[in-house]
Amino acid sequence: MHIYKELFIGGRWTAPSGNDTIDVISPHNQEIIGQVPSATEADVDAAVSAARSSFDAGVWSRKPVGERLATLLRLHELYERRVDEFAELQTGEMGAPITFSKTVTSVSPLFTLGTFLDVAKNMQWEELRPGVSGLDIIVRREPVGVVAAIVPWNAQQFTLMTKLAPALIAGCSIIIKPAPETPLDTNLLADLIREAGVPDGVVSVLPAGREVGEYLVSHPGVDKVSFTGSTAAGRKIASICGQQLKRFSLELGGKSAAIILDDADLESTVAGLKFASLANNGQMCVAQTRILAPQTRYAEVVDAIGEMMSSLVVGDPFDPATEVGPLVAQRQQDRVNGYIRLGQEEGARLVMGGTDTIAGQERGWYVQPTLFADVRNNMRIAREEIFGPVLSVIPYGDEEEAVNLANDSEYGLSGSVWTADNDRGVDIGRRVRTGTFSVNSGMMDLKAPFGGFKSSGIGRELGIEGLHSYIEYKSITPTPAPLDE
Secondary structure, three states, rough: EEOOOOOHHHHHHHHOOOOOOOEOOOOOOOEEEEEEEEHHHHHHHHHHHHHHHHHHHHOOOOOHHHHHHHHHHHHHHHHOOHHHHHHHHHHHHHHHOHHHHHHHHOOHHHHHHHHHHHHOOOOOOOEEEOOOOOOEEEEEEEEEEEEEEEEOOOOOOHHHHHHHHHHHHHHEEEEEEEEOOOHHHHHHHHHHHHHHOOOOOEEEEEEHHHHHHHHHHOEEEEEEEEEEEOHHHHHHHHHHHHHHHOOEEEEEEOOOOEEEEEOOHHHHHHHHHHHHHHHHOOOOOOOOOEEEEHHHHHHHHHHHHHHHHHHOOOOOOOOOOOOOOOOOOHHHHHHHHHHHHHHHOOOOOEOOOOOOOOOOOOOOOOOEEEEEOOOOOOOOOHHOOOOOEEEEEEOOOHHHHHHHHHHHOOOEEEEEEOOOOHHHHHHHHHHHHHHHHOEOOOOOOOOEEEEEEEEEOOOOOHHHHHHOEEEEEEEOOOOOOOOOO
């Protein structure tokens, strides 16, 4: 049991202003595994005040970049020693299979921090640029200010590090609001931030629900909001920030398509889709949940994916053999089961799954991996983000139709193509309107910009672009030479 009595406000563990607490519940057995204070608006005020004071005083924002990088390198070293602890917390809080937590969700934040540190080495924070007047203009890159970082429960440490690392490198102060389902690993990170030597006032962690999150977003002391979560919540945040002319970046939902071409090796394709479509129990914004299959091989594709999904081991997420664990909460289980019923009502063919219970799992928020065939792209199961282990196979006639189907979505976050011809795959990638795309994999590169087109978001994370997201540009024009008398 992980019990916290205090909140991490301004770099120090501090008594909360209220008495409410958040119970952290295991998705596997529905038992309480931890408890943290629930932050209030008064706690937000205290955190923003600490962040504002630290930023304006320059204790971090005006510290030499080399010193900031050295502090974050210490954080990287401390994090590396605790990756197994992070993995166990993430599996306990969210239900991700422990093998996935140990190989992906606990190490990807470490790699993300290391990549940003590498990218920052070549960052030019001040430069001279020839002006039209013949004078050299000073162009500076300065921190955007106080950042509110709101992160989801499904990939909490990774999504947090895509915000925390560049914000701190740039010199910002930051207030983190983790999802109420998964606050324990963020509190552990808070301990490491303090141990690494980040000055007081610079970082706060406020576990809370939506109301407090909205108060944080609208707080006049916040200069930028960075949000990862649902498209509906992103629209509301964009509206608030727009009214205040506040900087914001949004990484939102997806309904990504995996295009299987007629020349694809089906065995390796299905093996790749096992990760690209179903990793983290299907609870990934980049999940390739629309499988576009050529009519000439349609039955073959459906059979191969059905066989793969039928063989998945569903069960206790702490069992190393488990490939699909429980969903994060009962509301998520209800949501996914609702979409499974909807798919059947819409006329899609249920190939496998579709039951509300899992053999041997009397407790826990489990959903059986479910595959639909004969899906039309206008069905709701093909258009709306389900966020669970549910896949839809959609037939197409030719390559042009496949690209059109992939693009026929309000989302544009990710996508993939599976083919024996890399050049053909890259050409398709150029035509699909998504922020990230891969050929014969579901992976992304941490040095590449990440984000979405359309309703999948605004702005980019990762790479040099992710660092630029926390920077304001300033130009200083020197005194011109006096005119000749």
